[in-house]
Amino acid sequence: MLKVRQLTKDFGGLRAVDQCSFTVSEGSIFGLIGPNGSGKTTTFNMITGFLEPTAGQVLFRDEDITGRPPDQVAQRGIVRTFQLVRVFGRMTVLENLLLGPKNQRGEGLLLGMLNLPVVRRQEEQAIERALGLLDVVGLRSIADEYCRDLPYAEQKMVEIVRALMTDPDLILLDEPTSGINPSLVDQILDYVRHLRKEEGKTFLVVEHDMRVIMNLCDRIAVLDYGRKICEGDPDEVCNDPAVIDAYLGV
Ligand SMILES: Nc1ncnc2c1ncn2[C@@H]1O[C@H](COP(=O)(O)OP(=O)(O)OP(=O)(O)O)[C@@H](O)[C@H]1O
Ligand SMILES: [Mg+2]
Known part of the structure:
Protein backbone atom coordinates (compact mmCIF):
# COMPACT_ATOMS: atom_id res chain seq x y z
CA MET A 1 0.00 0.00 0.00
CA LEU A 2 2.76 2.40 1.00
CA LYS A 3 6.26 2.11 -0.41
CA VAL A 4 9.08 4.29 0.80
CA ARG A 5 12.14 4.09 -1.41
CA GLN A 6 15.59 5.38 -0.52
CA LEU A 7 14.01 8.28 1.36
CA THR A 8 16.58 10.85 2.47
CA LYS A 9 16.43 14.18 4.30
CA ASP A 10 19.28 16.58 4.92
CA PHE A 11 19.02 19.49 7.32
CA GLY A 12 22.08 21.54 6.41
CA GLY A 13 24.98 19.24 7.12
CA LEU A 14 22.90 16.75 9.09
CA ARG A 15 21.45 13.73 7.33
CA ALA A 16 18.35 13.07 9.44
CA VAL A 17 17.04 10.24 7.25
CA ASP A 18 19.44 8.24 5.13
CA GLN A 19 18.21 6.15 2.18
CA CYS A 20 15.41 4.58 4.13
CA SER A 21 13.19 2.00 2.38
CA PHE A 22 10.26 -0.06 3.61
CA THR A 23 6.85 -1.27 2.49
CA VAL A 24 3.64 -1.22 4.50
CA SER A 25 1.05 -3.73 3.33
CA GLU A 26 -2.66 -3.03 3.41
CA GLY A 27 -4.36 -4.05 6.66
CA SER A 28 -1.12 -4.29 8.63
CA ILE A 29 0.26 -2.43 11.62
CA PHE A 30 3.82 -1.44 10.80
CA GLY A 31 6.09 -0.06 13.52
CA LEU A 32 8.90 2.43 13.07
CA ILE A 33 11.20 2.55 16.06
CA GLY A 34 14.63 3.85 17.00
CA PRO A 35 16.42 5.94 19.60
CA ASN A 36 15.79 9.68 20.05
CA GLY A 37 16.68 11.71 16.98
CA SER A 38 16.95 8.68 14.69
CA GLY A 39 14.67 10.23 12.05
CA LYS A 40 11.24 8.73 12.79
CA THR A 41 9.23 11.95 12.84
CA THR A 42 11.18 13.30 9.86
CA THR A 43 10.18 10.18 7.92
CA PHE A 44 6.53 10.77 8.88
CA ASN A 45 6.82 14.40 7.79
CA MET A 46 8.13 13.38 4.38
CA ILE A 47 5.43 10.77 3.83
CA THR A 48 2.62 13.17 4.76
CA GLY A 49 3.95 16.16 2.82
CA PHE A 50 5.05 18.29 5.77
CA LEU A 51 8.66 18.11 4.57
CA GLU A 52 10.03 17.68 1.08
CA PRO A 53 12.54 14.82 0.80
CA THR A 54 16.08 15.57 -0.28
CA ALA A 55 15.99 12.34 -2.27
CA GLY A 56 13.92 9.20 -2.62
CA GLN A 57 10.30 8.39 -3.29
CA VAL A 58 6.99 7.85 -1.54
CA LEU A 59 4.50 5.64 -3.39
CA PHE A 60 0.93 5.18 -2.24
CA ARG A 61 -1.03 2.50 -4.08
CA ASP A 62 1.59 2.72 -6.82
CA GLU A 63 1.12 6.45 -7.27
CA ASP A 64 4.17 8.62 -6.74
CA ILE A 65 3.15 11.17 -4.10
CA THR A 66 6.67 12.39 -3.29
CA GLY A 67 6.71 16.04 -2.28
CA ARG A 68 2.95 16.54 -2.54
CA PRO A 69 1.53 19.00 0.01
CA PRO A 70 -0.30 17.67 3.09
CA ASP A 71 -3.83 18.36 1.80
CA GLN A 72 -3.18 16.38 -1.39
CA VAL A 73 -1.73 13.52 0.61
CA ALA A 74 -4.78 13.58 2.89
CA GLN A 75 -7.12 13.51 -0.11
CA ARG A 76 -5.63 10.17 -1.07
CA GLY A 77 -6.59 8.70 2.29
CA ILE A 78 -3.49 9.19 4.42
CA VAL A 79 -3.71 11.02 7.77
CA ARG A 80 -1.34 11.48 10.67
CA THR A 81 -1.30 12.51 14.29
CA PHE A 82 1.46 14.55 15.89
CA GLN A 83 4.02 13.58 18.50
CA LEU A 84 2.81 16.44 20.68
CA VAL A 85 -0.93 16.68 20.77
CA ARG A 86 -2.39 19.34 18.49
CA VAL A 87 -5.98 19.86 19.52
CA PHE A 88 -7.60 23.23 19.99
CA GLY A 89 -8.00 23.82 23.71
CA PRO A 168 -8.69 7.44 5.88
CA ASP A 169 -7.14 4.18 4.72
CA LEU A 170 -3.67 4.70 6.16
CA ILE A 171 -3.12 6.27 9.56
CA LEU A 172 0.28 7.40 10.81
CA LEU A 173 0.53 7.67 14.58
CA ASP A 174 3.55 9.47 16.05
CA GLU A 175 3.99 8.13 19.58
CA PRO A 176 0.29 7.60 20.34
CA THR A 177 0.94 6.39 23.88
CA SER A 178 3.72 8.69 25.08
CA GLY A 179 2.88 10.68 28.19
CA ILE A 180 -0.07 8.45 28.91
CA ASN A 181 -0.86 6.50 32.02
CA PRO A 182 -0.19 2.77 31.35
CA SER A 183 -3.74 1.77 32.15
CA LEU A 184 -5.02 4.04 29.38
CA VAL A 185 -2.38 2.88 26.92
CA ASP A 186 -4.24 -0.39 26.49
CA GLN A 187 -7.39 1.51 25.59
CA ILE A 188 -5.61 3.22 22.72
CA LEU A 189 -3.99 -0.01 21.56
CA ASP A 190 -7.30 -1.85 21.66
CA TYR A 191 -8.84 0.86 19.53
CA VAL A 192 -6.07 0.62 16.93
CA ARG A 193 -6.50 -3.16 16.78
CA HIS A 194 -10.24 -2.75 16.49
CA LEU A 195 -9.87 -0.34 13.54
CA ARG A 196 -7.57 -2.73 11.77
CA LYS A 197 -9.74 -5.77 12.34
CA GLU A 198 -13.21 -4.30 11.88
CA GLU A 199 -12.52 -1.54 9.37
CA GLY A 200 -9.45 -2.85 7.57
CA LYS A 201 -7.40 0.24 8.38
CA THR A 202 -3.63 0.24 7.90
CA PHE A 203 -1.27 1.80 10.44
CA LEU A 204 2.27 3.10 10.53
CA VAL A 205 3.19 3.68 14.16
CA VAL A 206 6.16 5.41 15.77
CA GLU A 207 6.64 4.38 19.38
CA HIS A 208 9.27 4.50 22.05
CA ASP A 209 7.74 1.93 24.28
CA MET A 210 9.08 -1.47 23.17
CA ARG A 211 6.31 -3.32 24.96
CA VAL A 212 3.71 -1.41 22.98
CA ILE A 213 5.46 -1.98 19.67
CA MET A 214 6.03 -5.68 20.26
CA ASN A 215 2.39 -6.20 21.23
CA LEU A 216 0.90 -4.17 18.46
CA CYS A 217 2.91 -4.51 15.27
CA ASP A 218 3.08 -7.21 12.61
CA ARG A 219 6.29 -5.84 11.22
CA ILE A 220 8.87 -3.37 12.46
CA ALA A 221 11.66 -1.27 10.95
CA VAL A 222 14.38 0.10 13.20
CA LEU A 223 16.15 3.39 12.50
CA ASP A 224 19.45 4.51 13.96
CA TYR A 225 21.04 7.80 12.91
CA GLY A 226 18.58 7.97 10.04
CA ARG A 227 19.48 4.57 8.63
CA LYS A 228 17.34 1.48 8.68
CA ILE A 229 19.38 -1.06 10.61
CA CYS A 230 16.86 -3.87 10.80
CA GLU A 231 13.42 -4.94 9.64
CA GLY A 232 11.37 -7.97 10.60
CA ASP A 233 8.62 -9.30 12.81
CA PRO A 234 8.73 -8.45 16.53
CA ASP A 235 10.75 -11.55 17.45
CA GLU A 236 13.38 -10.98 14.80
CA VAL A 237 13.78 -7.34 15.73
CA CYS A 238 13.98 -8.06 19.45
CA ASN A 239 16.81 -10.50 18.96
CA ASP A 240 18.81 -8.53 16.42
CA PRO A 241 22.24 -7.60 17.81
CA ALA A 242 22.31 -4.28 15.90
CA VAL A 243 19.01 -3.27 17.50
CA ILE A 244 20.20 -4.21 20.96
CA ASP A 245 23.36 -2.15 20.36
CA ALA A 246 21.40 0.87 19.16
CA TYR A 247 19.14 0.78 22.19
CA LEU A 248 21.78 0.10 24.77
CA GLY A 249 24.24 2.46 23.09
CA VAL A 250 27.17 0.04 23.21
N1 LIG B 1 13.37 21.02 11.09
C1 LIG B 1 14.56 20.55 11.46
N2 LIG B 1 15.69 21.27 11.25
C2 LIG B 1 16.90 20.78 11.59
N3 LIG B 1 17.10 19.57 12.14
C3 LIG B 1 16.03 18.81 12.38
C4 LIG B 1 14.70 19.25 12.05
N4 LIG B 1 13.82 18.27 12.40
C5 LIG B 1 14.56 17.29 12.90
N5 LIG B 1 15.88 17.59 12.91
C6 LIG B 1 16.98 16.73 13.35
O1 LIG B 1 16.88 15.52 12.61
C7 LIG B 1 17.16 14.41 13.42
C8 LIG B 1 15.98 13.46 13.41
O2 LIG B 1 14.90 14.05 14.12
P1 LIG B 1 13.49 13.37 14.27
O3 LIG B 1 12.62 14.35 14.95
O4 LIG B 1 13.04 12.85 12.96
O5 LIG B 1 13.84 12.16 15.24
P2 LIG B 1 12.86 11.15 16.00
O6 LIG B 1 13.35 9.80 15.67
O7 LIG B 1 11.45 11.47 15.70
O8 LIG B 1 13.22 11.48 17.52
P3 LIG B 1 12.30 11.40 18.85
O9 LIG B 1 12.29 9.97 19.22
O10 LIG B 1 13.05 12.23 19.83
O11 LIG B 1 10.96 11.94 18.51
C9 LIG B 1 17.51 14.94 14.80
O12 LIG B 1 18.91 15.06 14.89
C10 LIG B 1 16.85 16.31 14.81
O13 LIG B 1 17.53 17.20 15.65
MG1 LIG C 1 9.85 12.05 16.84
Missing part, protein backbone atom coordinates in the same frame (compact mmCIF):
# COMPACT_ATOMS: atom_id res chain seq x y z
CA ARG A 90 -10.59 26.57 23.42
CA MET A 91 -12.84 24.41 21.31
CA THR A 92 -14.98 21.54 22.45
CA VAL A 93 -14.24 17.93 21.59
CA LEU A 94 -17.01 17.93 19.00
CA GLU A 95 -15.79 21.17 17.43
CA ASN A 96 -12.29 19.72 17.17
CA LEU A 97 -13.65 16.68 15.39
CA LEU A 98 -15.67 18.76 12.95
CA LEU A 99 -12.46 20.47 11.89
CA GLY A 100 -11.34 17.11 10.58
CA PRO A 101 -13.18 16.56 7.32
CA LYS A 102 -11.52 18.52 4.56
CA ASN A 103 -12.63 19.50 1.09
CA GLN A 104 -16.28 19.21 1.78
CA ARG A 105 -18.88 21.53 0.42
CA GLY A 106 -19.66 24.49 2.61
CA GLU A 107 -16.05 25.12 3.51
CA GLY A 108 -15.98 28.31 1.49
CA LEU A 109 -17.25 31.33 3.37
CA LEU A 110 -19.84 32.22 0.74
CA LEU A 111 -21.34 28.75 0.58
CA GLY A 112 -21.37 28.64 4.36
CA MET A 113 -23.25 31.92 4.59
CA LEU A 114 -25.88 30.81 2.12
CA ASN A 115 -26.75 28.01 4.51
CA LEU A 116 -27.88 25.72 1.72
CA PRO A 117 -29.61 22.44 2.54
CA VAL A 118 -26.74 20.48 0.98
CA VAL A 119 -24.28 22.15 3.35
CA ARG A 120 -26.49 21.59 6.37
CA ARG A 121 -26.89 17.94 5.46
CA GLN A 122 -23.12 17.48 5.29
CA GLU A 123 -22.77 19.15 8.63
CA GLU A 124 -25.34 16.84 10.17
CA GLN A 125 -23.59 13.82 8.71
CA ALA A 126 -20.28 14.99 10.11
CA ILE A 127 -21.79 15.45 13.58
CA GLU A 128 -23.32 12.01 13.38
CA ARG A 129 -20.01 10.47 12.42
CA ALA A 130 -18.18 12.34 15.18
CA LEU A 131 -20.62 11.21 17.86
CA GLY A 132 -20.49 7.66 16.51
CA LEU A 133 -16.69 7.59 16.75
CA LEU A 134 -16.80 9.04 20.26
CA ASP A 135 -19.24 6.31 21.21
CA VAL A 136 -16.82 3.61 20.08
CA VAL A 137 -14.04 4.98 22.29
CA GLY A 138 -16.39 5.66 25.19
CA LEU A 139 -15.95 9.43 25.03
CA ARG A 140 -19.36 10.57 23.89
CA SER A 141 -20.11 12.03 27.29
CA ILE A 142 -17.30 14.57 26.87
CA ALA A 143 -18.35 15.78 23.39
CA ASP A 144 -19.17 19.25 24.70
CA GLU A 145 -16.21 19.68 27.03
CA TYR A 146 -13.39 22.05 26.18
CA CYS A 147 -10.27 20.17 25.16
CA ARG A 148 -8.06 22.21 27.50
CA ASP A 149 -10.02 20.79 30.46
CA LEU A 150 -9.33 17.17 29.50
CA PRO A 151 -6.53 14.95 30.74
CA TYR A 152 -3.69 14.49 28.24
CA ALA A 153 -4.70 10.92 27.40
CA GLU A 154 -8.17 12.03 26.38
CA GLN A 155 -6.75 14.85 24.27
CA LYS A 156 -4.62 12.30 22.50
CA MET A 157 -7.62 10.12 21.90
CA VAL A 158 -9.49 13.12 20.50
CA GLU A 159 -6.63 13.67 18.08
CA ILE A 160 -6.76 10.06 16.91
CA VAL A 161 -10.53 10.21 16.53
CA ARG A 162 -10.19 13.46 14.58
CA ALA A 163 -7.80 11.78 12.19
CA LEU A 164 -10.49 9.18 11.54
CA MET A 165 -13.19 11.70 10.61
CA THR A 166 -12.22 11.62 6.92
CA ASP A 167 -12.34 7.81 6.92
Whole structure:
Protein backbone atom coordinates (compact mmCIF):
# COMPACT_ATOMS: atom_id res chain seq x y z
CA MET A 1 0.00 0.00 0.00
CA LEU A 2 2.76 2.40 1.00
CA LYS A 3 6.26 2.11 -0.41
CA VAL A 4 9.08 4.29 0.80
CA ARG A 5 12.14 4.09 -1.41
CA GLN A 6 15.59 5.38 -0.52
CA LEU A 7 14.01 8.28 1.36
CA THR A 8 16.58 10.85 2.47
CA LYS A 9 16.43 14.18 4.30
CA ASP A 10 19.28 16.58 4.92
CA PHE A 11 19.02 19.49 7.32
CA GLY A 12 22.08 21.54 6.41
CA GLY A 13 24.98 19.24 7.12
CA LEU A 14 22.90 16.75 9.09
CA ARG A 15 21.45 13.73 7.33
CA ALA A 16 18.35 13.07 9.44
CA VAL A 17 17.04 10.24 7.25
CA ASP A 18 19.44 8.24 5.13
CA GLN A 19 18.21 6.15 2.18
CA CYS A 20 15.41 4.58 4.13
CA SER A 21 13.19 2.00 2.38
CA PHE A 22 10.26 -0.06 3.61
CA THR A 23 6.85 -1.27 2.49
CA VAL A 24 3.64 -1.22 4.50
CA SER A 25 1.05 -3.73 3.33
CA GLU A 26 -2.66 -3.03 3.41
CA GLY A 27 -4.36 -4.05 6.66
CA SER A 28 -1.12 -4.29 8.63
CA ILE A 29 0.26 -2.43 11.62
CA PHE A 30 3.82 -1.44 10.80
CA GLY A 31 6.09 -0.06 13.52
CA LEU A 32 8.90 2.43 13.07
CA ILE A 33 11.20 2.55 16.06
CA GLY A 34 14.63 3.85 17.00
CA PRO A 35 16.42 5.94 19.60
CA ASN A 36 15.79 9.68 20.05
CA GLY A 37 16.68 11.71 16.98
CA SER A 38 16.95 8.68 14.69
CA GLY A 39 14.67 10.23 12.05
CA LYS A 40 11.24 8.73 12.79
CA THR A 41 9.23 11.95 12.84
CA THR A 42 11.18 13.30 9.86
CA THR A 43 10.18 10.18 7.92
CA PHE A 44 6.53 10.77 8.88
CA ASN A 45 6.82 14.40 7.79
CA MET A 46 8.13 13.38 4.38
CA ILE A 47 5.43 10.77 3.83
CA THR A 48 2.62 13.17 4.76
CA GLY A 49 3.95 16.16 2.82
CA PHE A 50 5.05 18.29 5.77
CA LEU A 51 8.66 18.11 4.57
CA GLU A 52 10.03 17.68 1.08
CA PRO A 53 12.54 14.82 0.80
CA THR A 54 16.08 15.57 -0.28
CA ALA A 55 15.99 12.34 -2.27
CA GLY A 56 13.92 9.20 -2.62
CA GLN A 57 10.30 8.39 -3.29
CA VAL A 58 6.99 7.85 -1.54
CA LEU A 59 4.50 5.64 -3.39
CA PHE A 60 0.93 5.18 -2.24
CA ARG A 61 -1.03 2.50 -4.08
CA ASP A 62 1.59 2.72 -6.82
CA GLU A 63 1.12 6.45 -7.27
CA ASP A 64 4.17 8.62 -6.74
CA ILE A 65 3.15 11.17 -4.10
CA THR A 66 6.67 12.39 -3.29
CA GLY A 67 6.71 16.04 -2.28
CA ARG A 68 2.95 16.54 -2.54
CA PRO A 69 1.53 19.00 0.01
CA PRO A 70 -0.30 17.67 3.09
CA ASP A 71 -3.83 18.36 1.80
CA GLN A 72 -3.18 16.38 -1.39
CA VAL A 73 -1.73 13.52 0.61
CA ALA A 74 -4.78 13.58 2.89
CA GLN A 75 -7.12 13.51 -0.11
CA ARG A 76 -5.63 10.17 -1.07
CA GLY A 77 -6.59 8.70 2.29
CA ILE A 78 -3.49 9.19 4.42
CA VAL A 79 -3.71 11.02 7.77
CA ARG A 80 -1.34 11.48 10.67
CA THR A 81 -1.30 12.51 14.29
CA PHE A 82 1.46 14.55 15.89
CA GLN A 83 4.02 13.58 18.50
CA LEU A 84 2.81 16.44 20.68
CA VAL A 85 -0.93 16.68 20.77
CA ARG A 86 -2.39 19.34 18.49
CA VAL A 87 -5.98 19.86 19.52
CA PHE A 88 -7.60 23.23 19.99
CA GLY A 89 -8.00 23.82 23.71
CA ARG A 90 -10.59 26.57 23.42
CA MET A 91 -12.84 24.41 21.31
CA THR A 92 -14.98 21.54 22.45
CA VAL A 93 -14.24 17.93 21.59
CA LEU A 94 -17.01 17.93 19.00
CA GLU A 95 -15.79 21.17 17.43
CA ASN A 96 -12.29 19.72 17.17
CA LEU A 97 -13.65 16.68 15.39
CA LEU A 98 -15.67 18.76 12.95
CA LEU A 99 -12.46 20.47 11.89
CA GLY A 100 -11.34 17.11 10.58
CA PRO A 101 -13.18 16.56 7.32
CA LYS A 102 -11.52 18.52 4.56
CA ASN A 103 -12.63 19.50 1.09
CA GLN A 104 -16.28 19.21 1.78
CA ARG A 105 -18.88 21.53 0.42
CA GLY A 106 -19.66 24.49 2.61
CA GLU A 107 -16.05 25.12 3.51
CA GLY A 108 -15.98 28.31 1.49
CA LEU A 109 -17.25 31.33 3.37
CA LEU A 110 -19.84 32.22 0.74
CA LEU A 111 -21.34 28.75 0.58
CA GLY A 112 -21.37 28.64 4.36
CA MET A 113 -23.25 31.92 4.59
CA LEU A 114 -25.88 30.81 2.12
CA ASN A 115 -26.75 28.01 4.51
CA LEU A 116 -27.88 25.72 1.72
CA PRO A 117 -29.61 22.44 2.54
CA VAL A 118 -26.74 20.48 0.98
CA VAL A 119 -24.28 22.15 3.35
CA ARG A 120 -26.49 21.59 6.37
CA ARG A 121 -26.89 17.94 5.46
CA GLN A 122 -23.12 17.48 5.29
CA GLU A 123 -22.77 19.15 8.63
CA GLU A 124 -25.34 16.84 10.17
CA GLN A 125 -23.59 13.82 8.71
CA ALA A 126 -20.28 14.99 10.11
CA ILE A 127 -21.79 15.45 13.58
CA GLU A 128 -23.32 12.01 13.38
CA ARG A 129 -20.01 10.47 12.42
CA ALA A 130 -18.18 12.34 15.18
CA LEU A 131 -20.62 11.21 17.86
CA GLY A 132 -20.49 7.66 16.51
CA LEU A 133 -16.69 7.59 16.75
CA LEU A 134 -16.80 9.04 20.26
CA ASP A 135 -19.24 6.31 21.21
CA VAL A 136 -16.82 3.61 20.08
CA VAL A 137 -14.04 4.98 22.29
CA GLY A 138 -16.39 5.66 25.19
CA LEU A 139 -15.95 9.43 25.03
CA ARG A 140 -19.36 10.57 23.89
CA SER A 141 -20.11 12.03 27.29
CA ILE A 142 -17.30 14.57 26.87
CA ALA A 143 -18.35 15.78 23.39
CA ASP A 144 -19.17 19.25 24.70
CA GLU A 145 -16.21 19.68 27.03
CA TYR A 146 -13.39 22.05 26.18
CA CYS A 147 -10.27 20.17 25.16
CA ARG A 148 -8.06 22.21 27.50
CA ASP A 149 -10.02 20.79 30.46
CA LEU A 150 -9.33 17.17 29.50
CA PRO A 151 -6.53 14.95 30.74
CA TYR A 152 -3.69 14.49 28.24
CA ALA A 153 -4.70 10.92 27.40
CA GLU A 154 -8.17 12.03 26.38
CA GLN A 155 -6.75 14.85 24.27
CA LYS A 156 -4.62 12.30 22.50
CA MET A 157 -7.62 10.12 21.90
CA VAL A 158 -9.49 13.12 20.50
CA GLU A 159 -6.63 13.67 18.08
CA ILE A 160 -6.76 10.06 16.91
CA VAL A 161 -10.53 10.21 16.53
CA ARG A 162 -10.19 13.46 14.58
CA ALA A 163 -7.80 11.78 12.19
CA LEU A 164 -10.49 9.18 11.54
CA MET A 165 -13.19 11.70 10.61
CA THR A 166 -12.22 11.62 6.92
CA ASP A 167 -12.34 7.81 6.92
CA PRO A 168 -8.69 7.44 5.88
CA ASP A 169 -7.14 4.18 4.72
CA LEU A 170 -3.67 4.70 6.16
CA ILE A 171 -3.12 6.27 9.56
CA LEU A 172 0.28 7.40 10.81
CA LEU A 173 0.53 7.67 14.58
CA ASP A 174 3.55 9.47 16.05
CA GLU A 175 3.99 8.13 19.58
CA PRO A 176 0.29 7.60 20.34
CA THR A 177 0.94 6.39 23.88
CA SER A 178 3.72 8.69 25.08
CA GLY A 179 2.88 10.68 28.19
CA ILE A 180 -0.07 8.45 28.91
CA ASN A 181 -0.86 6.50 32.02
CA PRO A 182 -0.19 2.77 31.35
CA SER A 183 -3.74 1.77 32.15
CA LEU A 184 -5.02 4.04 29.38
CA VAL A 185 -2.38 2.88 26.92
CA ASP A 186 -4.24 -0.39 26.49
CA GLN A 187 -7.39 1.51 25.59
CA ILE A 188 -5.61 3.22 22.72
CA LEU A 189 -3.99 -0.01 21.56
CA ASP A 190 -7.30 -1.85 21.66
CA TYR A 191 -8.84 0.86 19.53
CA VAL A 192 -6.07 0.62 16.93
CA ARG A 193 -6.50 -3.16 16.78
CA HIS A 194 -10.24 -2.75 16.49
CA LEU A 195 -9.87 -0.34 13.54
CA ARG A 196 -7.57 -2.73 11.77
CA LYS A 197 -9.74 -5.77 12.34
CA GLU A 198 -13.21 -4.30 11.88
CA GLU A 199 -12.52 -1.54 9.37
CA GLY A 200 -9.45 -2.85 7.57
CA LYS A 201 -7.40 0.24 8.38
CA THR A 202 -3.63 0.24 7.90
CA PHE A 203 -1.27 1.80 10.44
CA LEU A 204 2.27 3.10 10.53
CA VAL A 205 3.19 3.68 14.16
CA VAL A 206 6.16 5.41 15.77
CA GLU A 207 6.64 4.38 19.38
CA HIS A 208 9.27 4.50 22.05
CA ASP A 209 7.74 1.93 24.28
CA MET A 210 9.08 -1.47 23.17
CA ARG A 211 6.31 -3.32 24.96
CA VAL A 212 3.71 -1.41 22.98
CA ILE A 213 5.46 -1.98 19.67
CA MET A 214 6.03 -5.68 20.26
CA ASN A 215 2.39 -6.20 21.23
CA LEU A 216 0.90 -4.17 18.46
CA CYS A 217 2.91 -4.51 15.27
CA ASP A 218 3.08 -7.21 12.61
CA ARG A 219 6.29 -5.84 11.22
CA ILE A 220 8.87 -3.37 12.46
CA ALA A 221 11.66 -1.27 10.95
CA VAL A 222 14.38 0.10 13.20
CA LEU A 223 16.15 3.39 12.50
CA ASP A 224 19.45 4.51 13.96
CA TYR A 225 21.04 7.80 12.91
CA GLY A 226 18.58 7.97 10.04
CA ARG A 227 19.48 4.57 8.63
CA LYS A 228 17.34 1.48 8.68
CA ILE A 229 19.38 -1.06 10.61
CA CYS A 230 16.86 -3.87 10.80
CA GLU A 231 13.42 -4.94 9.64
CA GLY A 232 11.37 -7.97 10.60
CA ASP A 233 8.62 -9.30 12.81
CA PRO A 234 8.73 -8.45 16.53
CA ASP A 235 10.75 -11.55 17.45
CA GLU A 236 13.38 -10.98 14.80
CA VAL A 237 13.78 -7.34 15.73
CA CYS A 238 13.98 -8.06 19.45
CA ASN A 239 16.81 -10.50 18.96
CA ASP A 240 18.81 -8.53 16.42
CA PRO A 241 22.24 -7.60 17.81
CA ALA A 242 22.31 -4.28 15.90
CA VAL A 243 19.01 -3.27 17.50
CA ILE A 244 20.20 -4.21 20.96
CA ASP A 245 23.36 -2.15 20.36
CA ALA A 246 21.40 0.87 19.16
CA TYR A 247 19.14 0.78 22.19
CA LEU A 248 21.78 0.10 24.77
CA GLY A 249 24.24 2.46 23.09
CA VAL A 250 27.17 0.04 23.21
N1 LIG B 1 13.37 21.02 11.09
C1 LIG B 1 14.56 20.55 11.46
N2 LIG B 1 15.69 21.27 11.25
C2 LIG B 1 16.90 20.78 11.59
N3 LIG B 1 17.10 19.57 12.14
C3 LIG B 1 16.03 18.81 12.38
C4 LIG B 1 14.70 19.25 12.05
N4 LIG B 1 13.82 18.27 12.40
C5 LIG B 1 14.56 17.29 12.90
N5 LIG B 1 15.88 17.59 12.91
C6 LIG B 1 16.98 16.73 13.35
O1 LIG B 1 16.88 15.52 12.61
C7 LIG B 1 17.16 14.41 13.42
C8 LIG B 1 15.98 13.46 13.41
O2 LIG B 1 14.90 14.05 14.12
P1 LIG B 1 13.49 13.37 14.27
O3 LIG B 1 12.62 14.35 14.95
O4 LIG B 1 13.04 12.85 12.96
O5 LIG B 1 13.84 12.16 15.24
P2 LIG B 1 12.86 11.15 16.00
O6 LIG B 1 13.35 9.80 15.67
O7 LIG B 1 11.45 11.47 15.70
O8 LIG B 1 13.22 11.48 17.52
P3 LIG B 1 12.30 11.40 18.85
O9 LIG B 1 12.29 9.97 19.22
O10 LIG B 1 13.05 12.23 19.83
O11 LIG B 1 10.96 11.94 18.51
C9 LIG B 1 17.51 14.94 14.80
O12 LIG B 1 18.91 15.06 14.89
C10 LIG B 1 16.85 16.31 14.81
O13 LIG B 1 17.53 17.20 15.65
MG1 LIG C 1 9.85 12.05 16.84
